[in-house]
Amino acid sequence: MDFNVIGKSVIRVDGLAKVTGKAIYPQDIYMDNMLFGKTLRSSVPHAYFTLDTSKAEKIEGVVKIFTAKDVPGHNSHGVLFKDHEVLCEKKVRRIGDPIAFVVAVSEKIAAEAIEAIEVKYEEIPAVFDPVEAMKDEIKVHDGKSNIIYHYKLRKGNIEEGFAQSDVIVENVYNTSMVEHAFLQPEAGVSYVEDDGTIVVCAATQYPHFDQLEIAEAMGVPAEKVKVINPAVGGAFGGREDITLQIHLAMAAVYTGRPVKAVYSREESFYAHSKRHPEIIKIKTGANKEGKLLALEAEIIADTGAYASWAINVTRKSGIHVTGPYVIPNVKVDAYAVYTNNPFCGAMRGFGATQVPIATEQQMDILAEKLNISPVEIRLKNAFTKGSQTANGQTLTDSVPLVDCITKAAKAIGMF
């Protein structure tokens, strides 16, 4: 098939504006009569709290200090469960939970007011270890188990699979919580148009979903909210959840003036999600020819204080923990668990990035025991067209895995 445009390395259409500094990122937006907002965040991981804003309110230039009671609609948001509060009402579940939003005539005054707010914490026991959290002795969300999802896979007969295996390798792997570190920390501006439409300009991955979240929290129909998505300085999953959008909308509606907020890098680390750290207990069996016969895995994903995409991420881990291999007998249990850690959500690979840290080392350990090469064991088990995954799905089309393995291996002199 001959193409005119497909397959051509066309220069990126947004490239010139970005390299010449002309692209407008949310932080670049200034409007007449604009106010500045700053967020007060919890400094403790698990506590009931009370606020005294009276001193802060007296500072000249402070326009309004928003707390939970000022949220006009639902004081909640979240991509799956609405378990985040726009502003926490009486309890914080992690360090970095937003508890007040100060709006002032300048960024400096807003920062001063944040310092002047008195927060009294009544700390309660916290849980940071997901295995401990699974016992539900300390609950992160009242009346709700910390275990929010259990993925189960049962294929073939796992006992028989291991009984037939000539070599079995069993290990526990631990992956870490990490940060997206996109170039541009969160920033945004909100204002209200003449017809009452609330406009929020903030970098996001999914403007139409933000529109719904803002509308619900503001208690207005979705068509009264417009999200403008200016140039986005990277995302990698870290701009899936709401951060400052609702705070800004609330402030713009209340004050009738444009309101802007810009997070520092330090605040950004706390404001958005992280990659789920996972404990991956895995047992892999193969026969002496190097054919995989059985795989058993237990995965515990720590989602921190909020669910975000935990269910989907954990499911994705459970599905991908087999690696791209045909295995007749598979048993997987994957759990997503609340703790009082920073909350975890989407990040490039979304659960499929964590599990190969385990699966792919298991393959090399098996190969060494069987005295075959790492390339050979992969080629012996790799998915090809027509293969069936552990979920029972047939791969009907476009499965060039063997090609990928041989090309990469040859290029580095391993094949």
Added chain:
Amino acid sequence: MKKRGKGIACIFYGTGYGNGFPDVSRAYAELQPDGKVAIYTGATEVGQGAKTALSQIPAEVLGLSVDDIIFINEDTSITPDAGTAAATRQTYNTGNAIKMAAEELRNELIKIAVKELELNSDIGLKMKDGKIFLEIYPDKCITFSQIAAMQEEPLRKFAVFTAQTVQIDPETGQGAPYWPYTFSACAVEVEVDTETGKVEVIRGAHAQDVGRAVNPTLIEGQMDGGFAMAMGYVIYEDLGLENGKIWNNKLSSYIIPTSMDMPEIQNIIVEDPENTAPYGAKGIGEPVMISVGPAILNAIYDAVGVRMTEIPVTPAKLLKAIREKEQKEA
């Protein structure tokens, strides 16, 4: 002492929301008065190249250059919902929706051309550079802008694409949770300093299944970025998390790789068109980072004989593991 080792890893990656959840993208293709075509869709450009790749698709359908596509995706009040710019789904999902909308517009333009050029059928009609003409007799020709001028309302076509997945059984996990899957393999060579525990990635070869490459340079950009991000994940990045507190919440202490840390990488684009994808193109945004990490870990083992089951493999952790192995052997 500096010791070198090689390692390989391979992965599969399921695209889209998955698990039977409706994964929907919508797009409009609209003829402009000057003969250009505007695409309206809610797909975000996060830096991955969506605006460019998703402009190439309608340009191909309509015989235009990318300069003649106006891509509008910044405003919810004028764009239809195209789902999130995540899950490696925009090229596949929204690419399909845009291709369908552009094809509808093309069919409409051809229909108008047949009528206006007083032809008996659309056989032999070509569409190129904003013109529709009969190849055997090029005087029979009408331009997009001429057609646009005849319209009372702009010619505008809408399309929806919904990906196909099947929800898994909650007890057995049986179903078809993602479609399509993308594959990749990465092989690397590392050098480990056994005195300091520092790992340096010397070179890498990274083969990525793309279905069909829409824009090879943009794919290579994603592959370079994915490689760097994976290096950060397995050997550098440490939040210093302690009782819920992130001690390393700044880039002076949260170390991510810079261009100075990047080795020579051979990016290998593997094409095997996917039937259900726009021109066969699968998404690659996420899979490009996945096989790199475990390849580095396997190369560390090949170099120094220690199996690192916990990431990040910081110099301190690796040095400790190397010393423990030496003591055990002594």
